[in-house]
Structure formats: C-alpha cells, structure tokens
Amino acid sequence: MVNLSIDVIEEREKNFIVKLSGEIDVYTAPKLKKEILPLTEEAGNKVNIDLEHTHYLDSTGLGVFISAFKSTKNNQSEMKLINVHDRVLRLFKVTGLHEIMDLSAEEIDGGEVNNGRF
C-alpha cells in the first residue's frame, strides 16, 4: 500500500501550504480530511494544496476536496490546488469541479513551465 505524507507549512499568518506526497485513495483520504478540513474552517485562512507529488487521486480523495471546498464557502476561507498533474486534473475536469474550484497546473514536463489557470 502506498502511503500519503502530509506537510502543513504556515508561510505567513493564515497562509498555509499543504504539501501532499503519495496517493490519495480510500485508505489515505480520512487522514487528509483530518488535516485540511480544520484549516478551511477558520475564516480568512488561505489554504494552498500542493499536488506536485500526487500522481493518483481516486474518487474518495475527490470527496475530501469537495468537503473542503464546501467548508471554504461556509466559513469564508479559501482553497487553491496547485501543481495538479494531468491524470489528476482529468478527474476534476470530468466531474466539472475545475469550473468551480481554484486549480492551477504547472507543467514540468519538457522543461516548459505553465502556471495558467483552467
């Protein structure tokens, strides 16, 4: 089983970067939920989730991000997913979530850096 490691860094007051490394699936999703949900529950918090080292996300993982997204709306906080890889991005596109969530990808392949939003 592949594990998920979660590093929460408070860059400035109320500005968080959550670095994820590993797979987000039915086994690791509860752990992720426990880490990020409290961050979104505090008004004014800005939470950046760095998915550079996440190459697999299943629908349970998507559920965690939906919970967190709903929580930002209810608690006046913000969440942004950064460095989202293609495979993971596809899931957000198929489910229509990329239209309502703040997502950005950085293409590292081929040396080309693209920090655009979708």
Added chain:
Amino acid sequence: MHKIKADGQAYKKLLQQYLESNNKSYLDEAKQMSISFVSRNIYPEEIVRIHMKAIDSLYGEVFNEYRQSLEFLLESLIAYRVAHEEYEKLKLEQFELRSEIQVAANMQKTLLATEIPKIEGLDIGAISVPLHQMNGDYYHFITAEDGALGVAIADVIGKGVPAALSMSMIKYAMDSFYEEAMTPSGILRNLNRVVERNVASNMFITMFYGQYFPNSSVFRFASAGHEPGFLFRAKDKSFIEFDAKGLVLGVLKHTHYTQYEIKIETGDMIVLLTDGVTECRRGDRFINREEVIEVIEKYAHLPAQKHVERVYMHFNQLDDFQLKDDFTLIIMKKTV
C-alpha cells in the same frame, strides 16, 4: 472452587493409577475427563495447575528445572487463552458484520432491480459488478408512455455501505418525478437538489442520463460529472466521446445541466460506463480508455448482453487484473 478441588482429586487418582500401572486405558479416562473440563469451561492452564498439585502431593514439593518448566508452561497457556478468546470474539464479530452487510446487499439488489426493456430496433446489454458486497454503481431503465427509453447510469463516490444506500435515495427520487420533467437536464437538476440536501459533504454522485426516441432515433443526454461514454459510428467505424459537461450531483445547490442531442444511425452503438471500467489496474499501471475501446470493439459482433459480459470477462481473466471500483457497462446497439 469446590468443584476444582474434586476435579483435582479425581485427576490425581487417575494420574497415579496410570503412572503405577502404565495401563493405556487410563488415558481414555483422562480424555473423558478433558471433555468434561471443556464442557465446564475449565481452561488448559487450570489443568496444568491441577497436574502440578497432583505431582506435588504424590512426590513431595521439589523445586527443580522440571517444576520451573511447568510454571513456564502455565504462564504461556494463560497468555494463549486470552489471545485465543480475543481472536474468537473478532471472528464472530466479523461473521456477524458480513451477514448483516449481506442482508443489506440483498435488500439493495431488490430495491434497485431494473429490467432491460425490449425496444424495437435496439439491442441492450448491461452488467454491473460490485468490488465488495455492496454496489456503489447503479443503472436503471425506464420506458415512458410515449415509447421513449430512459437510461440512467450513476456512481456514488465514497465507498461501501453508506454510498450504496444513497443510491436507493436516487432511485426513489427519480420515481417521484412527473413524466413531463423527465428530460435529461431536468432529471439531473432535480436530483442535484435532492443529493445536495440529503447527502454527507464528502459524498457525491456522478450520473449520466440518456433518452432514446425510437421513432426519430434521437438520443438526448446530459451528464453530471460522469465518466464520459462513447458512441460508435458504424459509418466511419470510429468511437467518439459523449462530451457532455456538468457538475457532479450534490456540490452546489443550483446547478444547470446542458442537454445534448445526437441522431443514432443503424449499426451505431452507445457505450455507457462507470469509472470502475477505466480505473482498473494491471499490475502497476492503469488500463486506459483506449484499451477499453479496443476490447469493446473486439467483441462488437456479439449480441449486446453477451458483449458486455465478454468485455468484463476479458479484463477479469487477465492475471494481474485488479478491480479498483465497482464495474458497470451498458451497451445499446441500433439494429435497424
């Protein structure tokens, strides 16, 4: 306590008779005695204690290595018994849980049962295989009074029992809609509100809803974030994706679902699936959508029901195949 004393005396007597005569028949009597110990819940370590006492009273208390080894055995047996009891308890609990889930699974099957309708000129096949006991996928066929065929395919995100149970909610919500509201976009809009109000925040449902009108051969559809299906065009022998946009059910209160329309020609084939089909793994890698298409094409000569079963069997027979999610596949072929 009194009983144990009596047991101790009986044991001692038997042991003494055996040791003095070396007659095997006393072993049979010892067996009978053990059976009686079991029936009265006397644990193995008690028997060792009785044995130690018997030896002490027969030969006098001695403190040698042999005596120490019996104490060692006694402690080991106590630990063994405690662990064994725990294990048996867990086994029983697991068995009870499994049976309960099985009851729920059977109930779900009954609640969500759907029959593949007979539509003139359309050959329909469907298969749905749960990963565990309960299925978080769902498909349903409805024939309207005007002869239009409705087909729903859905996937609850979040696994196991709670996910599967919310499918029943979807089904009963759909049953309650008026037929006038039964357009793909109308159904999804209404279901979205039901799911948004009633389902836990980390659970959501993806659904594709299609309607086929046999008189005009028009297929109307809308998608709520569901894994895109395919349309096989017989005329140019190629697959195109149902590129329908729409948000998964249950995320935002008010969501609009765009409805699309396409004309189906003779020989065309509509393929609807859930992500269990595209998310299965072979060893370390995922099976991609192109491979799924290849396999679907390979068995396309079969009648629709045989076709979907053969596609599932194809994947299931691969040695390193690993189903990661519930697997649902629907194929509808226009025959005339």
